[in-house]
Amino acid sequence: MxxxxxxxxxxxxxxxxxxxxxxxxxxxxxxxxxxxxxxxxxxxxxxxxxTLQSDLPELPESPQSPGEAKLRSSGRYHGSTTAGQWLDRIVAHGLGTRSRAELTLTDQGLDVVRPGAGDFFVPAAQLREARLDKGIAGKVLAEGGLLVVTWEHGGKPIDSGFRFDRAAEHTAWVEAINSMTDSSTKKTAVTTEGTAR
Incomplete structure (x- = not known):
């Protein structure tokens, strides 16, 4: 009981x-x-x-005939920041939206196609450099795991971060973009020199 x-x-x-x-x-x-x-x-x-970044002009669209592709890769777009300030994210015109991306490099510039987000084009004259890095605004990877392309738009230097499906392709992109910017710098120097005479 x-x-x-x-x-x-x-x-x-x-x-x-x-x-x-x-x-x-x-x-x-x-x-x-x-x-x-x-x-x-x-x-x-x-x-x-x-709103603070509303002074940034609209992004250029890809030309009708961009020319023959030097390089083509696919992977992820991780965002853009003010160049040299890897935490100062740029969100204007959809640059802050992470997405899949397909990149094509031609003599005319860098074409970034982003399914589900806004595409953009960086004319060759606006490319500044490319490097391997480890992080950009909210994304940190192993050393050299990120391709960072520096370009200028509306007078503002911008870093955009990409990680390809095959990370071994990053080095070829760094070399190709830097050779393009080196040759355009030399052309500008020669033109300036000729004008000064």
Whole structure:
């Protein structure tokens, strides 16, 4: 008889714990509201950053006939920042949106096609350099795991980060872009020299 009373008391205790839903529901609702608030604040910050960068002109579109491809690769676009400031993300004109990307390098420039996000084109004259790096605005990889292309748009130097499906291709891109920028720098120097005479 005593054991029956003990079992009944234990069952009553367990039942009381399970049916005490009020504080649990309040805690879950509070947590959901906190997450929504944090998300909303992040969204507002993103919009504000876009407003601050509204002076950046529209991105150039790819030319109708870009010429023969020197290099072509696919991978991920990880975002763009102000050159030399790897945490100063640029969000204007969709440059802050991460996406898949297909890159094509021609004599006319760098064509970036992004399914699900805005494509953009960097004319050869606006390319400044390319290098291997380890991070850009919210994405950190192993040393040399990221291709960073520096270019200029609207008088603003920009770093854009890419990681190809085959990371071994990064080096060829660095060499090709840097050889293009070196040759355009030499052409500019020769033209300036000829004008000065």
């Amino acid at each position: 005593t054991s029956l009373i003990v079992l009944a008391a234990e069952a009553e205790q367990k039942s009381a714990e399970v049916t005490d839903w009020g504080p649990r529901i309040a805690w879950v609702v509070g947590l959901v509201l906190f997450v929504v608030l944090v998300y909303w604040l992040m969204r507002q910050g993103w919009k504000w950053r876009g």
